[in-house]
Amino acid sequence: MGELRAAGVNNVLALRGDPPADKPWSWDSAHFHHASDLVAFARQQQPDMGIGVAAYPAPHPESPTFADDRRHTADKLRTGADFALTQLFFDAREYEDLVTNLRGQGITTPVIPGILPIQSFGSLRRVLSLCGANIPGKLYLALEKAHNDGGAEAVRQVGLDYAVRQIRRLLDAGAPGIHLYTLNKDDMCLRLAEAVGKL
Secondary structure, three states: OHHHHHHOOOEEEEOOOOOOOOOOOHHHHHOOOOHHHHHHHHHOOOOOOOOEEEOOOOOOOOOOHHHHHHHHHHHHHHHHEEEEEEEOOOOHHHHHHHHHHHHOOOOOEEEEEEEOOHHHHHEEEEEEEEOOOOOOOHHHHHHHHHHHHHHHHHHHHHHHHHHHHHHHHHHHHHOOEEEOOOOOHHHHHHHHHHHHHHH
């Protein structure tokens, strides 16, 4: 890891990652079984490195229970992470519950909520199928109606309005900042930042 610092890398996001899709895989055979193992290694190798980890407002798809997921998140933070970025979510109560649970475990590390500005109805469905996030039924129906009535731009407007309200609630509740999932489409994020700034 010394090479990273020499190259000017001062921060890392320590993720376990996904298993290879083209062959059988067991995490038991991997050097780092969990992201917390990677965090511990990074902290030992580079004590001054900034280290972030992932957190899941709705549990990770592989977690058997909410309690297990929250415990694993707390382990990553206790092991030496400086902050957590959440997986995307659409219900601020999920983020609030995550933070409350971590605080109850004695964790005071910042947890930054991850927000996805909805670009299209089709991309939303793909993202939901990949990450296991939940979406409130009322929002889904509003997006579906927008898609049927006005197409992609109508969906983007509904998504933008929702994201603005979501961000405002999160910031008012004490979130230390917001992480935007751009999906390589910065125009929507710029519109969102501008809209939030006007509130």
